[in-house]
Amino acid sequence: MKIVATNIGxxxxxxxxxxxxxxxxxxxxxxxxIFLDIETVKDDVICDRKHHGGVDQAVYAFSEKHYDYFKKLYPDLDWELGMFGENLTMSDLEETEIHKGDVFKVGEVVLEVTKPRQPCMKLGVRFKDMQVIKQFWNTTKSGVYFKVLQTGTVKKGDVFELLKRDASQPTIAEIYSIKRKSKLSL
Structure with missing residues (x-):
């Protein structure tokens, strides 16, 4: 798993x-x-502090492989990396294999997996179609939020090295599935 793009908004x-x-x-x-700090990515704008940023959501990563799924649904969009609002576009991030609490070293940084992303209306705005929110919920392609345990810089090409796996915790896909079911029951 390596960084294929670092993205700033x-x-x-x-x-x-x-x-x-x-x-x-x-x-x-x-x-x-880019510099990954305790609560944010330096120079990346966060407008809604209630739902984005903070210690448990300092960095958002999304898999480049997931783009293929959504490109089939939205072939007419002008596709660029960062499209999902991610700070790090990863070569092969798989939510079914990453557990809450897993710790990775990348570049100068140490990151801990915290939770999946929950889509909001702004993803629909970016895609120019609110259907993407439901389509996003109906997959396990949520991306991953990280807590920054050790600050520092990362760059395109940096490789994630697993330091600690916490298999006693659920995977990000399992957490996301539970959130999806509770969201649908509202």
Missing amino acids: ERTEIDWKGKKVVTGIYKYPVEHP
Whole structure:
């Protein structure tokens, strides 16, 4: 598992049902190393601190392999890495094999897996179609949030090295499935 893109977003104002909404979901690849701090990625904009960022959601990673699934559903989109709002686009991140509590070293950084991403309306805005939220929920392709245990820089090409596996904890896909079922029962 290695980083194929590091992505940073700027504050973007959008029109959502007649209201102005600000978002940081429009992330794009950068060619320089990025600094992963305790609660955020340096220079990456987070507009909704209630739902994004913070210790348990400091870094969001998504698999490049998952792009193929969504590209089939949205062939007319202008596809770029960072499309899902991820800070790190990974070569092969598989939620069915990564457990909550797993610890990885990458670049200068040590990261701990915390939870899956739950899609919000801003993903639908980015895709120009709210159906993507339901489609996202109906997969195990949630991506992974990380806590930063040791800050530092990472860059494209850096490889994730597993330091500790916590197989006693559920996988990210299992946690996501439970959240999906509780969301659907509301």
